[in-house]
Amino acid sequence: FTVKVLKNTTSLSWEPVTGASGYRLYRENNIIFDTPDITVFSDLDLEFDKDYTYGICSYDQDGDDGPRDEILITTHEKVLETSMNAIADLEKISLNWEKSKLRVEHKYRVYRDSELLTEVVDTSFSDIVPAGKFYCYTITIVDKYGTESPNSNAECQKVLVNFPRM
Numbered sequence: 001f002t003v004k005v006l007k008n009t010t011s012l013s014w015e016p017v018t019g020a021s022g023y024r025l026y027r028e029n030n031i032i033f034d035t036p037d038i039t040v041f042s043d044l045d046l047e048f049d050k051d052y053t054y055g056i057c058s059y060d061q062d063g064d065d066g067p068r069d070e071i072l073i074t075t076h077e078k079v080l081e082t083s084m085n086a087i088a089d090l091e092k093i094s095l096n097w098e099k100s101k102l103r104v105e106h107k108y109r110v111y112r113d114s115e116l117l118t119e120v121v122d123t124s125f126s127d128i129v130p131a132g133k134f135y136c137y138t139i140t141i142v143d144k145y146g147t148e149s150p151n152s153n154a155e156c157q158k159v160l161v162n163f164p165r166m
Helices: none
Strands: 001-005 009-013 020-027 030-035 040-043 051-059 071-073 084-088 092-097 106-112 116-121 124-128 133-141 153-156
Touching: 001 071, 009 051, 030 040, 084 133, 084 153, 092 133, 092 153, 106 124, 116 124
Parallel strands: none
Antiparallel strands: 001 009, 009 040, 020 030, 020 051, 051 071, 084 092, 092 124, 106 116, 106 133, 133 153
8 A cells, every 4th residue: 555645636556455346445534435446546636734544445245344554644735936026236136035934845946037047945046147138037946846836926127237437
C-alpha cells in the first residue's frame, strides 16, 4: 500500500490479493472507494497542509473486510505568491520581495520579461542591464517538491541614462 502526495492530491496504489472479491479504501474511517479489481486511486482537491489517514482492505465473497492497512499522510503546504518591488539606479535594477512563509525548503525564481532569469534563495536580486530600456520582473516561489506559486505582481523599471560629464 503506497501513497504519493503532490500538492493537495494523493495517489494510492496496492498489490492485488489472491482470493479477494474486492477492495475498500477508507479516508478518516469513511469508505471513499469500493472496487472489485482496481488497485489505484487518486484523491483530488484535498485541503492543503492537512493530515489524512487512509486505510485499505480486501474483502471476501460475502463482503466481509479483511485486516485494514493504514497510513498517515500530510498534504503539501499551498505555495502562495509573494509581492515584490523594483528600484532602478544608474547601474542596475534591484528587486526585493516578501519572504515566503513555507516551512519546507524553497527557492525563488526571478523572471525578466516572462523569461526565467535565475533562481535564488535570498529575497533580493540585482540585475545589471543596459540603460534606457524598460524591463519587467516577476517572482515565483518553488517548494522542494517542484510546485511553483502564481506570479508575484509585475514591476517594470529601466536603468537611467547617466548625465553628460563636463
